Amino acid sequence: xxxxxxxxxxxxxxxxxxxxxxxxxxxxxxxxxxxxxxxxxxxxxxxxxxxxxxxxxxxxxxxxxxxxxxxxxxxxxxxxxxxxxxxxxxxxxxxxxxxxxxxxxxxxxxxxxxxx
Amino acid sequence: xxxxxxxxxxxxxxxxxxxxxxxxxxxxxxxxxxxxxxxxxxxxxxxxxxxxxxxxxxxxxxxxxxxxxxxxxxxxxxxxxxxxxxxxxxxxxxxxxxxxxxxxxxxxxxxxxx
Numbered sequence: 059x060x061x062x063x064x065x066x067x068x069x070x071x072x073x074x075x076x077x078x079x080x081x082x083x084x085x086x087x088x089x090x091x092x093x094x095x096x097x098x099x100x101x102x103x104x105x106x107x108x109x110x111x112x113x114x115x116x117x118x119x120x121x122x123x124x125x126x127x128x129x130x131x132x133x134x135x136x137x138x139x140x141x142x143x144x145x146x147x148x149x150x151x152x153x154x155x156x157x158x159x160x161x162x163x164x165x166x167x168x169x170x171x172x173x174x
Numbered sequence: 175x176x177x178x179x180x181x182x183x184x185x186x187x188x189x190x191x192x193x194x195x196x197x198x199x200x201x202x203x204x205x206x207x208x209x210x211x212x213x214x215x216x217x218x219x220x221x222x223x224x225x226x227x228x229x230x231x232x233x234x235x236x237x238x239x240x241x242x243x244x245x246x247x248x249x250x251x252x253x254x255x256x257x258x259x260x261x262x263x264x265x266x267x268x269x270x271x272x273x274x275x276x277x278x279x280x281x282x283x284x285x286x287x288x
Contacts, residue, residue, distance in 0.1 A: 091274050101265065101278035114275050146217060152274060163276065165211075165219035 060085065062151050062166035070172045076137040079169045083130050083151030089113075090132040091163060092124060095146040104147075107132050108154070136171075144173045176201045178268050180279035187256045188287050194241075195251045195282045197266030205271035208242065208249045213281075214262040222264070225249065253284075261286045 063082045071077050083090050092104040103116040107126035124134040130151075136143055147170075150163040177200045187193035199208070210222040225233045225242050232240050237257075241250045253260055266279040 089274055091276075093276070100280050101276075103275045103277070106274045108274075114273060116275070148219060150219075150276075161274075162221055162224065163274065164221070167216065167218050170217075 062149055062164055064147075064149050064166040064169050066169060067167065068170050068172075070174065071139050072174050073139055073141060075139050076135060077139060077171060078133055078135045079147055079149075079171075081132045081134075081149030081151075081166060083132070083149075084164055087151035087153050087164075088130050089152045089154060089161075090126055090130065091150045091152075092132070092134050093148040093150065094118075095148060095168070096142075096144070101148070104134065139173045141173050144171060146170050176203070176206075176268050176270070176277050178266050178277050178279040180264075180266055180282050182282045183280070184283045184285070186285040186287055187253075189256055189258060191256055192252060192254045193256055193284065195253075195264050195266075195284065197249045197251070197279055199247050199249065199266070199268050199277075201247070201268065201270075203270055207269045207271070208240075209267040209269065209276070210238070210240070210249075210251045211265045211267060211278075212260075212262045213265065219265075223251065256286050258286050258288060260284060 065080045089108045091106040095101045106114045110126045121137045126132045146168045148168045149166045152161045152163045206227045208225045212220045223235045237254045263281045267276045
């Protein structure tokens, strides 16, 4: 079974632009979560989607948004990019969203975003 | 809010020896899950081991085992017979029952000396 895939793997943007990142979960997985990883702040939760609905959201400004499609693929968008948005963006998928004992999140390889 | 603390930014160990990585967490919840993830230079996060808080028995996965002390809110990872491929950043993570959000510690960089 194929793992979580993320595209693109690398991205360079300039301040003020917007960017869209894509995540395809493991086949059959319906929950997709996004995380931002930076040297200063570490790994921080952005949001989680399940069945096309946002279930949980981290403490990020409204410039960060996401969505999930009927095939469980998810996109996240960052508008009006700032230098501080440079980070590795990780996507993780799991079967459900109930957070039960049988659930584990599997991570994709990440998208490295550099904002100049 | 839950917090996870890894007090060792870096650790090193000789190949074939045993190393223990520390993790403490803070929560008022009684049901939750704890994880250790490994992030090698490729940046791919890989699940190493998981522990359900309601289980008293410590989880083990081959050379990896944990020491889960619920009352002390401590969750350390022991790696036995360290191998060069174990070199990576190791993250301790907490997840509440009923949610997918993972709360991560700051990570411990593990170096394996041949």
